[in-house]
Amino acid sequence: MPAPKNTFKAAIRENRFQLGLWVALASPYAAEVVAGSGYDWLLIDGEHAPNDLPMLAAQYRAVAGGGSHPIVRLPVGDAVMIKQILDAGVQTLLIPMVDNVEQARQLVRAVRYPPHGVRGVGAALGRATNFSRIGDYLENANDEICLLLQIESRAGLDAIDAIAALDGVDGLFVGPADLAADMGHLGNPGHPEVRTAIIEAFAR
Secondary structure, eight states, X not given: OOOOOOHHHHHHHTTOOOOEEEEOSOOHHHXXXXXXXXXXXXXXXXXXXXXXXXXXXXXXXXXXXTXXXXXXXXXXXXXXXXXXXXXXXXOEEEEOOOOSHHHHHHHHHHTSOTTSOOOOSOGGGSGGGTXXXXXXXXHHHHHHOEEEEEEOSHHHHHTHHHHHTSTXXXXXXXXHHHHHHHTTOTTOTTOHHHHHHHHHHHHO
């Protein structure tokens, strides 16, 4: 059995539009229902929804079987949590609150196996290798993991060029709510100053 291809990563590399939806109901059953609705991707939220790692893994499986590409947002960019959710089979991660290039560099290392990273080699025990049925997972995993980083502070915006230039960062997501708060406009992500900052970030 060959290693699975990351269809979302392939699509964004080819600049193909991908329509998705946030899934924050903390229910594999609800995630399965939404997975059959025709979205290209669904983001399972572990930052603001009441999800733990087993619940995130269960929802990932529910979405993966329904036709949409599952993306998981972890609550924090912790290397141990990253290792566990990747071993559960997740291929695309969104990591919140990335403020500088060194933090981004460490996140790239967290999703890659040595010698290019620090991800522990234990996927044979989990879903990532279909419980050791995927013989070439280790050889292909680094290429098929998609790392998306969330920029949501003035510091993150200041570093956005250097973060985007890192090999291994596949996409950036500007979080308007936290950015607005950091800019002094709590609860008002539509403030003209915030909108201008986001537009400038997109251009850069």
